[in-house]
Amino acid sequence: MASTTARLDLDGNTINPMTICMIGAGGFIGSHLCEKLMQETPHTVLAVDVYNDKIKHLLEPDSLPWAGRIQFHRLNIKNDSRLEGLIKCSDLTINLAAICTPADYNTRPLDTIYSNFIDALPVLKYCSENNKRLIHFSTCEVYGKTIGSYLPKDSPLRQDPAYYILKEDVSPCIFGSVEKQRWSYACAKQLIERLIYAEGAENGLEFTIVRPFNWIGPRMDFIPGIDGPSEGVPRVLACFSNNLLRREPLKLVDGGESQRTFVYIKDAIEAVLLMIENPGRASGHIFNVGNPNNEVTVRQLAEMMTKVYSKVSGEDSIETPTIDVSSKEFYGEGYDDSDKRIPDMTIINKQLGWNPKTSLWDLLESTLTYQHKTYAEAIKQAIAKPLAN
Numbered sequence: 106m107a108s109t110t111a112r113l114d115l116d117g118n119t120i121n122p123m124t125i126c127m128i129g130a131g132g133f134i135g136s137h138l139c140e141k142l143m144q145e146t147p148h149t150v151l152a153v154d155v156y157n158d159k160i161k162h163l164l165e166p167d168s169l170p171w172a173g174r175i176q177f178h179r180l181n182i183k184n185d186s187r188l189e190g191l192i193k194c195s196d197l198t199i200n201l202a203a204i205c206t207p208a209d210y211n212t213r214p215l216d217t218i219y220s221n222f223i224d225a226l227p228v229l230k231y232c233s234e235n236n237k238r239l240i241h242f243s244t245c246e247v248y249g250k251t252i253g254s255y256l257p258k259d260s261p262l263r264q265d266p267a268y269y270i271l272k273e274d275v276s277p278c279i280f281g282s283v284e285k286q287r288w289s290y291a292c293a294k295q296l297i298e299r300l301i302y303a304e305g306a307e308n309g310l311e312f313t314i315v316r317p318f319n320w321i322g323p324r325m326d327f328i329p330g331i332d333g334p335s336e337g338v339p340r341v342l343a344c345f346s347n348n349l350l351r352r353e354p355l356k357l358v359d360g361g362e363s364q365r366t367f368v369y370i371k372d373a374i375e376a377v378l379l380m381i382e383n384p385g386r387a388s389g390h391i392f393n394v395g396n397p398n399n400e401v402t403v404r405q406l407a408e409m410m411t412k413v414y415s416k417v418s419g420e421d422s423i424e425t426p427t428i429d430v431s432s433k434e435f436y437g438e439g440y441d442d443s444d445k446r447i448p449d450m451t452i453i454n455k456q457l458g459w460n461p462k463t464s465l466w467d468l469l470e471s472t473l474t475y476q477h478k479t480y481a482e483a484i485k486q487a488i489a490k491p492l493a494n
């Protein structure tokens with residue numbers, strides 16, 4: 106429950122309760138942010154989304170300690186005139202709404218570009234016109250590929266951090282050709298970042314841009330055939346969880362050689378709360394939010410998840426735990442990939458003093474415990490059903 110003692114910001118000033126219009130509040134990050142704001146702060150959330158399944162536990166029953174501080178508004182920001190009113194009556198808008206699953210970028214590029222660029226335009230306009238603060242969720246994917254990936258495989262420069270560490274104010278954005286529609290998302294996110302930055306520079310918009318680096322944890326995406334479409338392809342955590350739950354080999358795209366750094370959602374949410382409550386330190390900045398210490402190849406991630414799942418479920422792993430698939434087979438034409446993503450943490454450290462805490466093993470242990478508890482029984486029943494029929 107929110108404490109009754111005054112909350113202080115990083116400079117020792119009292120934090121006054123605020124009203125936050127959170128767009129995309131019903132998604133993975135939104136659900137954790139709503140939970141944090143309800144449990145630990147006195148702020149009010151106007152939660153906007155087309156779905157609310159992931160925040161149902163915060164909305165009902167009326168006897169919850171934070172009842173009255175969270176209101177759900179079911180609306181599609183593409184075409185709903187209520188949006189401006191909600192932004193106007195809030196102190197801060199946080200925009201999380203997006204299509205952000207790689208399987209969509211090359212197969213639904215129009216929806217992807219509309220969702221990540223066009224649909225964000227009214228949010229930006231209303232914030233700018235009404236002098237409202239905006240925290241906008243972009244992505245680490247705006248960096249695209251590393252400079253090092255264009256060097257010869259045996260070049261010693263590939264080992265030099267200058268060629269792969271991703272810095273907000275220095276690194277270029279390197280995308281593949283237009284035919285590689287994978288980059289439709291990154292490109293749309295980059296353009297909305299540039300527009301927000303320009304609104305700040307020319308019209309004084311108070312903004313913060315967040316670039317999440319693979320935040321993972323409970324409630325991420327869906328398990329195909331259980332709480333999402335059977336043919337749907339979620340992000341890697343849910344793909345691998347689904348394979349483990351069904352006792353199928355984990356599919357390694359193009360050999361699983363790409364590298365990622367994974368951060369625990371609960372660590373990352375701490376960073377967002379610091380941004381919310383320290384506007385003087387967060388405004389005008391673009392922040393990488395990730396865990397540079399949790400780097401693995403996708404193959405290593407698959408191996409670690411297999412071990413952790415075996416531990417938390419008490420089941421032995423299957424004989425062939427992984428199989429290789431081509432990206433064309435898995436994602437279709439036009440897929441491409443980021444080779445390596447290590448965030449530079451200088452800016453977020455200096456401005457907000459934030460550091461991630463949770464190791465990859467520990468975050469997988471708590472996340473896979475959740476996946477097992479939430480889905481194992483439903484998967485068992487789904488597998489048994491066709492046999493019973």
Ligand SMILES: NC(=O)c1ccc[n+]([C@@H]2O[C@H](COP(=O)([O-])OP(=O)(O)OC[C@H]3O[C@@H](n4cnc5c(N)ncnc54)[C@H](O)[C@@H]3O)[C@@H](O)[C@H]2O)c1
Nearest residue numbers: 129131132133134181182201202203205242244317319320
């Ligand atoms: N999770 C990560 O690691 C990660 C990494 C990089 C960037 N991001 C960015 O963070 C944001 C949130 O990501 P997430 O992982 O929570 O994704 P998510 O898909 O779980 O959440 C997005 C939410 O936005 C809602 N939404 C989409 N379009 C909408 C519309 N037109 N009107 C109303 N609601 C709409 C969806 O229903 C969904 O609940 C996205 O902008 C994403 O690009 C996330």
Ligand SMILES: O=c1ccn([C@@H]2O[C@H](COP(=O)(O)OP(=O)(O)O[C@H]3OC[C@](O)(CO)[C@H]3O)[C@@H](O)[C@H]2O)c(=O)[nH]1
Nearest residue numbers: 205207244246319339340341344356357358363403442
């Ligand atoms: O079954 C699978 C699924 C995926 N892969 C490979 O894993 C890598 C990571 O994939 P994923 O988490 O789905 O997505 P990305 O990291 O590539 O992109 C996301 O990063 C941030 C965000 O902006 C929002 O979350 C999004 O774009 C990748 O190499 C896949 O090919 C696999 O091998 N097997």
